[in-house]
Amino acid sequence: MTHRRAAVIGCGFFSQNHLNAWNDLSERCSIVAVCDIDRAKAEAAARRFGVPKSYTNVDEMLANESLDFVDIATTAPSHLALAEACAAKGVPVIVQKPLAPDWTDARALVAALDRAGLPMMVHENFRFQAPLLRAAELVKSGAIGKVVWGRFSFRTGYDIYAGQPYLAEVERFAILDVGIHVLDVARVFMGEAESVACRTQQVRPGIKGEDHATVLLGHVGGGTSVCEISYASHPEPDPFPFMIFELDGEAGSLRVDAGCKIVWKNASGTHHETAAPEAVAWGSEPWTVVQDSVRATQRHWLDCLDSGAVAATSGHDNLKTFALVEAAYASAASGQIVRPASID
């Protein structure tokens, strides 16, 4: 196990979770620098997490620091340029989702790391949530037989705009912000999708993008799934920040509810289980399931750097999820069923 030197770019809202998680993993890596175009944010993060150096300029940081990897935790429009700058210096990157604002940038980013021969991973953390890991394990063990149908739901009334006001201004909103997680989880349980039908809606007045989207996926091999993506719902109870999902298999069904509750039924009976996250010393409810998944995601990245394995959410893997995002927007715009670019 190599001890690694790393930097975090972007010290905003969600980055605090990254920094806390790197701190938990301090036996395996040290954050030696942070960078943010907002000097106050960079300095605050450095102080809070005991990081020796803070920067407002990435090139300066890359020139000054010897880094084993960089964690890019900025908003999507900046990812490509930042990743290219790292690649030019031979530095592997872990990049927050969404990988880029669009398909062209996303592919260019992955290609840049490929050309440099460097590993990369997308910080797609939903897969690493404790109940999802456990559900995946159960499915893999054959608990419900071959999975043929799924419903993946993230419908909430949580005020996402309070912490991330820029989300009211983006033209691609709910699918790109959280739908990308939901679509990724659909891929984990259902396999690749070859057809995408999507409808988007703007329910909240005054925002620029869609805050409600419904996606019908046709999977290779015949499976079907539905992804429900909404920041404009008022379910009771509101499962936020949990994603809930249901799977039908040839030999049973499984449901993951809020609170990490899993129930599955097969010929042997009905089984209940709670797949709670590991304790998060810096966490607070209801966020610990997310915070634990951030740490698990980052641990996986370190594991892959150690072993040389390709990350589960590598750039190439994530392009397949990103292709579903693009196909969903294309379907909503055209009113047609769209074949994702990743399938051809």
Place this chain on the structure above:
Amino acid sequence: MTHRRAAVIGCGFFSQNHLNAWNDLSERCSIVAVCDIDRAKAEAAARRFGVPKSYTNVDEMLANESLDFVDIATTAPSHLALAEACAAKGVPVIVQKPLAPDWTDARALVAALDRAGLPMMVHENFRFQAPLLRAAELVKSGAIGKVVWGRFSFRTGYDIYAGQPYLAEVERFAILDVGIHVLDVARVFMGEAESVACRTQQVRPGIKGEDHATVLLGHVGGGTSVCEISYASHPEPDPFPFMIFELDGEAGSLRVDAGCKIVWKNASGTHHETAAPEAVAWGSEPWTVVQDSVRATQRHWLDCLDSGAVAATSGHDNLKTFALVEAAYASAASGQIVRPASID
């Protein structure tokens, strides 16, 4: 309130509910004859419900009896010929769903009653279930504002084949058998649909039709809904025979769960309610919600005959639901989004 003389054609599985419900409505109508091609079934029904006459031949019954209406409770392939025979005698009909095996027959049936200038109604009873009536009332009162999204789910592992073994043999199975109810309820809450994307699956080995179907509807005015239709699921708890659904409105959300439970949330808070059916003396759990709806459906038919009003589930109304069934099958077969014939 006129007292009416009526006959029931078809004395099988579900017809027992019709006969019991007519019995509850005996102040308003009398069943004076029953008819079934299986003499034993016709005679058993006559004995059980104190019906004076039983027939195995419809023409003979129509020639002998003076009838104010006929209740057609046979399987779909026989509906058209039976309805035409009634229409030829000037007798109004209430017809079980599905109205016909296909769109051509369904339109022909409605046209036959139109030509004869006779009222007709489809025995589409889901709409008349107590929790659905109450939810419709709440929505109409503005409890959640304009409805923009819905999920209508009928996923069960109930052994439907035990009571209706012919369902294993039909090529159009789940959508035509129960999906038609689900699509009808979607119309009630969301309005007409102008686009239909559907995927069907055959999960249970050895059956001829689809036992799993998922429909994404685009509604006039921009609403979206998903219909989940499955006899191949194993949810825990299994809501059968309840349909469960969720609605998102511009001012709140509402969910109807198994057990007639309704919860809705809006600016005024969260509200819980149980919309239980009226007592059904001849009923038994978990069927009373369905049995009560059968009686409510039949009561509505008598109300319409009394007032001259067009039934909520008239032939013309039901053709709009039937068009969604056809569009769903067409979409599943073509892999394309289909515009229902009823919209043009």
